[in-house]
Amino acid sequence: MTEIIVVTSGKGGVGKTTTSASLATGLAMAGKKVAVIDFDVGLRNLDLIMGCERRVVYDFVNVVHGEATLKQALIKDKRHENLFVLAASQTRDKDALTQEGVEKVLDEMAKENFDYVVCDSPAGIEKGAHLAMYFADHAVVVVNPEVSSVRDSDRILGLLASKTRRAEKGESPIQQHLLLTRYNPNRVEAGEMLSVKDVEEILGISVVGVIPESENVLAASNAGVPVILDDNSNAGAAYKDTVARILGEERPLRFLEPVKKGFLKRVFGG
């Protein structure tokens, strides 16, 4: 059975693509056969974050329109042989995707015995975002501890519960996972940022993971290496925990405590 996971958020710039790349890589590290699809037609970016931008020949839209086979368009990851990337089209507009077309590609992936297909949703609630979530079994809703992101994610949670295939067919609902990213425990302690508990209370759903704000995330995207592969970063470790939880393992949340500054920093600031 191929499980479809959508990574979505409503608001842009909260870490959907970073999360998609790390989630797909983490699942592949756990031995699963994984494909990650960029649904952001016209604004391709997952390829950059995965570090395969120069190997894109055919894309998702080509497969949907029968201009290339799925095998031709899937880009095998350099680091994990059971991980594949399907890039978004950079030239077509968002109407190039249709519900039937997306369904056809996902069905084909099921035939190829993929364990997981991760759908990296575009921002917004338009067609691309709708198609990315429509066939999903799981949803990872990425949220920042910030008012507009929290509000948008509530809207997305509502759409997941009503405008998806599972909802329309009256099947068991999509499993929703809330992922809090760019979390800064020091600012939370200072009362400047919503806490994990605040966000959980407002949205009425508990988090599957908390990714601390980290400079390593930018470094990872600069290098085209998903941050989950960075063994020295808290963000990478937090993504590893999150993937394990999605796979059913129980792990306590980490990196929620403020980092105490050293003596010199306390005196001179920084």
Next chain:
Amino acid sequence: MGILDFLKRKPEPSAGVAKERLRIIVAQERSTRGGPDYLPLLRNELLEVIRKYVNVDVEAVNINLERDSGHEVLELSVALPDGKPVI
């Protein structure tokens, strides 16, 4: 707190305000979710009609759809301003 910290302006703790505002708006948006699409339109048209006679604010018209067992109640409340009507 370091001895040089007084030189830097500290931002006011604002997470509490954010939480309260979100709590209210999320609850409000959830209450209209799943309701018919015409509600916002109905609200605007009602507002236009009311404005022909009384100068009311956008915030003054409140529409609620309540579901009880078996039936739905459309509740409309308009807060009229003090003073005389326009005409």
